[in-house]
Amino acid sequence: MLIPDILVEATVYSSIISLVCMGFTLIHITEDIPNLAQGTFMVFGMYVSFTVGELFHLSPYLGMPFAFVLGGAMGALFFMAVIRVLSRNNVGEVYMTLSTLAFQIFMVQTLYVYAFWIRETLWVWSYGFLFGADDFQFLGLQGVFSVSLVACILAVAGLRRLMGTKTGIAMRASAENRELAEVMGIDTSRMRSLTWFLSGGLASLAGAMFPMMFQAAPHIGSTIISTIMAASILGGLGHILGAVVGGFIIGFTRIILPGMIEPFFHDSNVAYTIVLIVLSIACVFLLEPRGIMGVYERVAESRKSRQIS
Secondary structure (H helix, E strand, O other): OOOOHHHHHHHHHHHHHHHHHHHHHHHHHHHOOOOOOHHHHHHHHHHHHHHHHHHOOOOHHHHHHHHHHHHHHHHHHHHHHHHHHHHHOOOOHHHHHHHHHHHHHHHHHHHHHHHHHHHHHHOOOOOOEOOHHHOOEEOOEEHHHHHHHHHHHHHHHHHHHHHOOHHHHHHHHHHHOHHHHHHOOOOHHHHHHHHHHHHHHHHHHHHHHHHHOOOEOOOHHHHHHHHHHHHHHHHOOOOHHHHHHHHHHHHHHHHHHHHHHOOOOOOOHHHHHHHHHHHHHHHHHHHOOOHHHHHHHHHHHHHHHHHHO
8 A cells, every 4th residue: 555654654643642542531531630640551551562572572462452451450550549549538639630640750760660670681672662673564554554543443432332331321420420420329439440441451552552663662651641631632621532533633743743844943843843732732722622522512503503593
């Protein structure tokens, strides 16, 4: 297939970012806080894939299901050990948000220690690693192109399907009115644990695919959070489909824009791109706080009102 390399790279990056944004949006729906550790869950998945590929000498793709399960378990454990305790003490959203930031710092340093131990003990390079040479080819394209795109589509379909089941209804009820849901007999703690499991699992799954095309390192989680937040806000917080739309818009912008502005800024064009992404967050907040899905809902409502009149 004759697809330009830049479009392949942008599609893979956007699919990965969209998976992470779906998890970020799930936490915002349930807890009404931004999970600042979402990027670190992604990096955790990178090192699960690294462990499977470099230490066990297996295909990095075999690390993806492990990354989903282990990342999900870490998310659920963080909820039970920290978020649930803070919530019961009614400390407020600010302290819960700060707890995710503290967890992010802790996990980054832990991953640095793990990477350093691997390098010094086993003499395996564990910073800036890349698995592109181990990837397979499908229709003339790198395998991660198809894998990441299919994973993103299945995640959207699966989450939308889940939200239509009794479990999904219980999850939404727990998010909208926790006290009323408990009165109705819903185990809100269990539903919130499931949300954190899915959020951590999706981010770690995305991270497991990341080294197939992009260099991976422990610090990426703390730098990519601005991209995750920009995509989620642009798509519309509270909408799973909006997270995907925002993820692809920001993802393509993040990959393609540096090459477009290079003739004007010969140095640090990536830094300029990040500045533009952050400015996009400010513009969305000022013009339409509900993002692209908010615009869609407003247009749909105006059409219905015209039809009624």
